[in-house]
Amino acid sequence: MSDNQSSPPRTWAEIDLSALRHNLAVARDISGQSVMAVLKAAAYGHDIKKIALALDKENIAFFGVASVIEARRIHSTGSKTRIYLLGPTLADERAEIVAQRWTPSISSIEEAQHFDELNSNTTQPPLPPLPVHITVDTGMGRGGFLPDMLDSALDKISTLKNITIEGIGSHLPSADEDREFTLSQFETFKYFIENCEHHFQYTHLANSAGLLDYTSSVTNLCRPGLMLYGISPIEKYQHLLKPVMTLKSKITLIRELPAGHGVSYGRSVVLEKPTRVATVGAGYGDGYPRSVSPEKAAVIIRGVRCPIIGRVTMDQIMIDVTALPEAEIGDEAELFGQQISVTEVAKNANTISWEILTRITPRVTRVYLNE
Numbered sequence: 001m002s003d004n005q006s007s008p009p010r011t012w013a014e015i016d017l018s019a020l021r022h023n024l025a026v027a028r029d030i031s032g033q034s035v036m037a038v039l040k041a042a043a044y045g046h047d048i049k050k051i052a053l054a055l056d057k058e059n060i061a062f063f064g065v066a067s068v069i070e071a072r073r074i075h076s077t078g079s080k081t082r083i084y085l086l087g088p089t090l091a092d093e094r095a096e097i098v099a100q101r102w103t104p105s106i107s108s109i110e111e112a113q114h115f116d117e118l119n120s121n122t123t124q125p126p127l128p129p130l131p132v133h134i135t136v137d138t139g140m141g142r143g144g145f146l147p148d149m150l151d152s153a154l155d156k157i158s159t160l161k162n163i164t165i166e167g168i169g170s171h172l173p174s175a176d177e178d179r180e181f182t183l184s185q186f187e188t189f190k191y192f193i194e195n196c197e198h199h200f201q202y203t204h205l206a207n208s209a210g211l212l213d214y215t216s217s218v219t220n221l222c223r224p225g226l227m228l229y230g231i232s233p234i235e236k237y238q239h240l241l242k243p244v245m246t247l248k249s250k251i252t253l254i255r256e257l258p259a260g261h262g263v264s265y266g267r268s269v270v271l272e273k274p275t276r277v278a279t280v281g282a283g284y285g286d287g288y289p290r291s292v293s294p295e296k297a298a299v300i301i302r303g304v305r306c307p308i309i310g311r312v313t314m315d316q317i318m319i320d321v322t323a324l325p326e327a328e329i330g331d332e333a334e335l336f337g338q339q340i341s342v343t344e345v346a347k348n349a350n351t352i353s354w355e356i357l358t359r360i361t362p363r364v365t366r367v368y369l370n371e
């Protein structure tokens with residue numbers, strides 16, 4: 001029996017695919033460019049297969065993934081959208097990449113030569129050259145050719161007959177933090193594209209923050225991740241987006257606890273007055289961060305913000321519902337999504353929205369709306 005047949009889930013993530021489509025339309029509108037939808041890390045916790053299927057009909061240039069295993073998961077859905085590997089690949093992963101015609105990003109001459117060799121025309125009929133993209137490191141420091149090595153790298157790679165340079169990309173480390181530096185990256189990229197003899201079919205630089213807050217006359221492809229899932233890395237654009245995931249659980253118990261009673265591990269909270277305490281059936285075992293500070297964290301029950309009391313435990317969280325006498329066992333509690341933003345939870349937990357979404361564990365049933 002599958003997880004969700006016998007009884008309704010206790011903790012679940014509602015994933016609204018119409019919100020996903022809305023956010024994609026926003027990315028297209030704002031950038032005016034083709035889209036590489038970034039689906040790495042289980043599509044930021046939303047399930048890579050489901051999201052690939054939902055976006056496959058949307059005329060997307062590429063699905064961006066981190067690894068071959070993610071590419072395989074997308075492939076297994078029958079999706080026809082091209083798959084792009086965002087980072088370097090290991091030697092023993094490359095035969096599969098070539099066989100599947102996935103698109104690698106190239107950071108070294110060795111990678112290029114190996115792809116060329118693997119795609120060499122020993123088959124009958126011969127395989128066409130494998131399209132690859134060149135990565136240039138304009139400041140991320142994670143991969144790619146340094147700008148002053150790029151011309152000579154392109155010269156060498158262009159001589160390889162079994163691969164073809166289809167695109168060039170770079171990445172922004174601080175588009176939501178450092179405007180001046182990010183602008184200098186756009187300039188470096190532009191200068192290079194304008195002065196390079198090679199013609200690139202695809203030129204790409206912007207992640208979500210890059211496409212929301214900057215424009216470029218030389219790029220024609222953007223690589224949004226976070227914003228597709230409805231979270232803006234830059235607060236002032238949040239109103240344009242619709243959060244895709246809402247994490248919900250239920251009240252499993254309600255009790256009146258007397259003043260002086262401790263709540264949760266470490267007894268970091270000892271009640272100062274009699275308190276109506278609800279137990280909600282989710283915890284860090286579901287991916288809700290244990291590191292939220294209970295003084296600031298809350299959940300939404302019946303539309304009301306109710307504070308968390310004491311530490312988050314693996315499977316349960318205690319909530320102060322003294323101000324909500326109508327609360328009952330079985331009531332839904334929103335942990336984040338529509339009324340409490342992922343960004344707020346991330347701040348409370350001293351982390352970033354990307355991590356909050358990707359850490360939601362497999363125990364949480366994903367429920368898809370508006371497919």
Ligand SMILES: *Cc1c(COP(=O)(O)O)cnc(C)c1O
Pocket residue numbers: 038040086171206207208209223224225226227233354
């Ligand atoms: C993850 C990633 C993205 C997407 O970034 P967001 O901030 O989630 O939009 C884009 N490009 C590359 C190379 C990445 O690794």
